[in-house]
Amino acid sequence: MSRLFGLYPRRWRVRYGDELAAVIEARPPTLRDRLDLVLGALDAHVHPELVEPAAATTRVPWGRRVSGLLASAGGIAWLTMVALAGRANERGVEEPGVVEVFWLALILMAIGLIGKDVAVHARLLGRSLAAGGILLALAFVLPWDGKVLVALPLVVLVGAGMLGLAATRARLSSGARRWIIVVGFAIPFVLLAPVGGGLYELSPWFGVPVLAPYGLAWILVGALLALRGDPTAAGRGPAPGPLEASAA
Amino acid sequence: MSGGMTEFGRFAEPSLYILVSLSDAPKHGYAIMTDVEEMTGEPLGPGTLYGALARLERRGLIEALEPIDRRRPYRLTALGATTLRAQLEGLAGFTRLGLERLGGAAG
Numbered sequence: 001m002s003r004l005f006g007l008y009p010r011r012w013r014v015r016y017g018d019e020l021a022a023v024i025e026a027r028p029p030t031l032r033d034r035l036d037l038v039l040g041a042l043d044a045h046v047h048p049e050l051v052e053p054a055a056a057t058t059r060v061p062w063g064r065r066v067s068g069l070l071a072s073a074g075g076i077a078w079l080t081m082v083a084l085a086g087r088a089n090e091r092g093v094e095e096p097g098v099v100e101v102f103w104l105a106l107i108l109m110a111i112g113l114i115g116k117d118v119a120v121h122a123r124l125l126g127r128s129l130a131a132g133g134i135l136l137a138l139a140f141v142l143p144w145d146g147k148v149l150v151a152l153p154l155v156v157l158v159g160a161g162m163l164g165l166a167a168t169r170a171r172l173s174s175g176a177r178r179w180i181i182v183v184g185f186a187i188p189f190v191l192l193a194p195v196g197g198g199l200y201e202l203s204p205w206f207g208v209p210v211l212a213p214y215g216l217a218w219i220l221v222g223a224l225l226a227l228r229g230d231p232t233a234a235g236r237g238p239a240p241g242p243l244e245a246s247a248a
Numbered sequence: 249m250s251g252g253m254t255e256f257g258r259f260a261e262p263s264l265y266i267l268v269s270l271s272d273a274p275k276h277g278y279a280i281m282t283d284v285e286e287m288t289g290e291p292l293g294p295g296t297l298y299g300a301l302a303r304l305e306r307r308g309l310i311e312a313l314e315p316i317d318r319r320r321p322y323r324l325t326a327l328g329a330t331t332l333r334a335q336l337e338g339l340a341g342f343t344r345l346g347l348e349r350l351g352g353a354a355g
Contacts, residue, residue: 018315020294023281044299
């Protein structure tokens with residue numbers, strides 16, 4: 001149950017966490033209650049003004065909204081790539097457009113990450129990761145033999161770093177950010193990639209449970225960015241986490 | 249739901265139940281949950297409960313009291329009582345109208 005509490009924003013947990021824990025102890029949660037808590041956590045992220053009055057008066061500049069929408073579009077493109085690659089595997093033929101959609105997803109994620117207002121203390125890291133993502137996408141398009149060997153570790157590092165930074169900008173808590181990076185992407189990718197096949201031979205058990213959550217995470221983080229902007233800009237966000245500190 | 253809680257979205261109906269629950273005495277979260285379940289026959293999820301409590305508190309319709317252990321009671325404010333009365337009177341009028349029309353159609 002504590003994992004579900006961890007989905008809530010830190011300020012929300014400070015205000016209501018003890019009370020909610022007491023309620024849960026008094027009435028063991030059903031499956032419906034657990035789902036209700038997940039939806040409640042999502043609502044708490046979308047409406048930070050409920051426990052943080054200053055957030056209510058903060059207007060999100062259109063540039064940051066566009067940045068978030070592009071990040072979400074990158075997630076949708078990623079899911080499309082997974083679906084196309086899975087279909088190619090099922091039919092045993094090369095499905096046209098898989099690599100192009102993969103390229104599009106990385107470009108959209110990179111542009112969405114850079115935006116025009118990347119937080120000052122994370123600017124270097126953000127731009128480096130975004131540039132790496134673009135180069136990686138180009139590496140997949142260009143015809144050369146060793147692309148998979150070189151590109152796979154880059155996908156892991158750049159992809160996980162990009163998502164982690166976007167999660168930071170969307171003001172997900174540091175715990176949630178680490179969870180997204182480590183469990184949601186890097187570890188399963190590293191463990192399963194050698195046996196999972198290339199883009200054209202994507203096994204269903206690899207594509208759906210391993211790669212699809214990555215696209216879903218981008219859609220969620222992008223939606224949060226579009227709704228709430230970049231709270232780390234202009235010095236009104238939380239203290240920088242390890243990811244940003246390493247880039248400072 | 250109309251009037252002062254339309255912007256609560258999916259939390260509007262649970263918020264009304266919570267206001268009714270608090271109308272006779274302050275209650276903490278678990279007591280509100282059980283009371284609402286007795287009133288409506290439907291369980292109130294913990295995420296929905298605290299999403300609604302946060303909105304009601306922010307709008308000044310309820311206020312938090314000092315916690316007892318980890319349980320924090322909430323009570324209705326004067327604004328909350330006024331809002332609740334207006335909501336219930338609106339619903340009562342709507343109910344009367346509906347029953348009248350239903351009776352007319354049946355007759």
